[in-house]
Amino acid sequence: MSDVLAGGRGRGRVGPSLSYAVVNTVVRFAPLLLLALGWEFLGLSGLVSRQMLPGLGEIFAAFSDMLFGGDLLYNTMRSVSRAAAGLGAAVAVGIAAGLLMASFRPVRLLINPVVQIFYPMPKSALIPVVMIWLGLGDSSKILLIFLGCLLPVVVGTYNGARGVNPFLLWSAASLGASRFDVLREVVLRGAMPDILNGCRTALAFSFILMVSSEFVIATDGVGFMISSLGDGGQYPAMFAAIFFVAGIGFAADRLYALLSRRLLRWREA
Amino acid sequence: MMNMADAKPLAGAGKSPVQKAPRPSRPISPRMVDIAVQVAVVAALAGLWEFGARFGALNPFLLPPLSVVLGRIWEDLIAGTVPVDLGLTLYRALTGFAIGAVIGIPVGILMARSALVRWFFDPLVSIGFPMPKIAFLPIFILWFDIYDTSKIIMVAFSCFFPVVAATYAGCSSLDKWPIWSARSFGAKERELLWEVYLPMAMPQILTGLQVALPTGMITTIVTEMLMGGRGVGGAMIMAGRFADSVGVFAGIVQIIILGFVVVKSLEIVRRRLLIWHPESRK
Numbered sequence: 001m002s003d004v005l006a007g008g009r010g011r012g013r014v015g016p017s018l019s020y021a022v023v024n025t026v027v028r029f030a031p032l033l034l035l036a037l038g039w040e041f042l043g044l045s046g047l048v049s050r051q052m053l054p055g056l057g058e059i060f061a062a063f064s065d066m067l068f069g070g071d072l073l074y075n076t077m078r079s080v081s082r083a084a085a086g087l088g089a090a091v092a093v094g095i096a097a098g099l100l101m102a103s104f105r106p107v108r109l110l111i112n113p114v115v116q117i118f119y120p121m122p123k124s125a126l127i128p129v130v131m132i133w134l135g136l137g138d139s140s141k142i143l144l145i146f147l148g149c150l151l152p153v154v155v156g157t158y159n160g161a162r163g164v165n166p167f168l169l170w171s172a173a174s175l176g177a178s179r180f181d182v183l184r185e186v187v188l189r190g191a192m193p194d195i196l197n198g199c200r201t202a203l204a205f206s207f208i209l210m211v212s213s214e215f216v217i218a219t220d221g222v223g224f225m226i227s228s229l230g231d232g233g234q235y236p237a238m239f240a241a242i243f244f245v246a247g248i249g250f251a252a253d254r255l256y257a258l259l260s261r262r263l264l265r266w267r268e269a
Numbered sequence: 270m271m272n273m274a275d276a277k278p279l280a281g282a283g284k285s286p287v288q289k290a291p292r293p294s295r296p297i298s299p300r301m302v303d304i305a306v307q308v309a310v311v312a313a314l315a316g317l318w319e320f321g322a323r324f325g326a327l328n329p330f331l332l333p334p335l336s337v338v339l340g341r342i343w344e345d346l347i348a349g350t351v352p353v354d355l356g357l358t359l360y361r362a363l364t365g366f367a368i369g370a371v372i373g374i375p376v377g378i379l380m381a382r383s384a385l386v387r388w389f390f391d392p393l394v395s396i397g398f399p400m401p402k403i404a405f406l407p408i409f410i411l412w413f414d415i416y417d418t419s420k421i422i423m424v425a426f427s428c429f430f431p432v433v434a435a436t437y438a439g440c441s442s443l444d445k446w447p448i449w450s451a452r453s454f455g456a457k458e459r460e461l462l463w464e465v466y467l468p469m470a471m472p473q474i475l476t477g478l479q480v481a482l483p484t485g486m487i488t489t490i491v492t493e494m495l496m497g498g499r500g501v502g503g504a505m506i507m508a509g510r511f512a513d514s515v516g517v518f519a520g521i522v523q524i525i526i527l528g529f530v531v532v533k534s535l536e537i538v539r540r541r542l543l544i545w546h547p548e549s550r551k
Binding site for chain 1: 410
């Protein structure tokens with residue numbers, strides 16, 4: 001358990017010097033370097049066309065062009081704000097619905113069948129539906145992301161709230177807490193690990209749905225940018241934009257993991 | 270649901286005449302009531318959909334009546350397009366999923382067993398796992414064209430990471446006592462793998478597969494929407510482009526059924542494979 005507490009930094013304690021940490025990092029990420037070298041060699045050897053595997057230098061140049069001169073940042077902001085709006089609404093509604101489902105039987109009986117039917121549905125299938133409902137603008141993508149992220153949050157919250165130790169509920173009630181107090185102070189906190197897990201799944205879904213809805217129906221955003229660069233044959237820029245989006249998704253997940261570790265600090269202590 | 274409503278007065282009526290023999294059977298278990306109410310909720314929603322659309326409370330273009338949608342599916346079923354589309358979608362999703370699993374499980378096991386494999390794959394998996402893999406779709410289109418190859422490879426790529434991560438986590442956190450006792454009884458490495466490692470990691474591997482399968486389905490639908498051609502996703506996006514809302518909802522109903530069947534089947538497989546495991550004893 002102690003190495004979990006210390007996180008990644010635990011390894012540093014073996015050799016506290018900075019150089020040790022640097023060597024460690026280089027060794028750890030050397031496979032990525034190997035992959036990059038393989039990419040370059042495959043491109044230079046002429047086995048595959050330069051179109052299909054642009055050089056890393058070219059990709060980087062295209063990236064900095066887009067970043068400083070182009071509209072990469074604008075499109076990213078458009079996409080991320082849509083994802084954030086949909087995800088935020090899904091988290092708020094999902095936690096409330098999950099808590100109510102766990103606490104009140106009528107609500108559970110009402111919502112559970114809907115969850116059971118729609119949970120296994122691949123949410124990307126809703127893209128044409130939101131297109132018919134709300135057209136090609138922002139609102140259709142926000143609705144799609146909201147619907148896609150809602151169920152993981154609901155299910156996570158529900159499972160977490162159902163799993164809260166009943167002794168805690170009884171003692172809170174016997175100390176005079178009202179039903180709402182118990183819900184807010186005991187159930188919500190007790191369910192927090194599962195809620196955070198559900199939200200992590202939802203975060204991943206929000207990126208998948210953001211990019212794929214922009215591939216299919218959009219007039220701006222990173223997904224639209226990637227597909228129009230691909231259609232225009234500007235492959236180095238397309239690769240750069242793809243790696244950039246993938247990097248944002250990765251960074252968002254890392255940030256989220258940090259945040260949830262901070263939120264759950266009381267639990268491990 | 271109607272049966273349950275009828276059953277209540279009957280159960281009460283059975284008590285009123287002179288009792289010949291006291292029967293210990295319980296009237297209706299609360300579980301049955303739960304199921305009945307939930308079936309009623311689904312029926313009520315379907316009714317709301319049908320009649321709301323039919324009598325003008327909902328715009329029939331935005332939500333065509335359920336009967337019209339089911340009628341369209343029936344027509345297409347007779348015309349033969351539904352089986353082809355569903356079959357193609359299922360084929361792509363399951364083939365990609367199988368490839369991702371067949372590569373992912375051995376890689377995960379090797380990562381847990383060999384330091385060299387772990388060194389190579391650990392950064393790739395820990396970076397690749399949280400990335401939105403669907404963004405790589407244009408690269409696969411560029412490399413493998415727009416037909417089945419690129420769709421299946423894309424699905425396999427998106428299924429690979431959850432499987433590897435779960436298998437690695439499952440195999441590297443094994444309880445050491447069973448391994449040591451198997452060794453002390455003279456088990457060889459191969460026997461250890463099949464008799465100890467795999468069964469013990471099986472719950473986590475299956476959890477990984479249960480994450481990968483819906484991801485694969487999402488990816489299949491998106492690839493079909495983007496590249497066109499046959500398949501439920503392609504049919505839906507065509508319907509959407511031509512403002513054929515009945516066609517879109519026919520696709521949605523098919524996909525809901527397909528997703529439900531596929532996900533539930535994997536749950537049944539899990540219960541069968543883990544019949545020996547304490548988790549099935551609940």
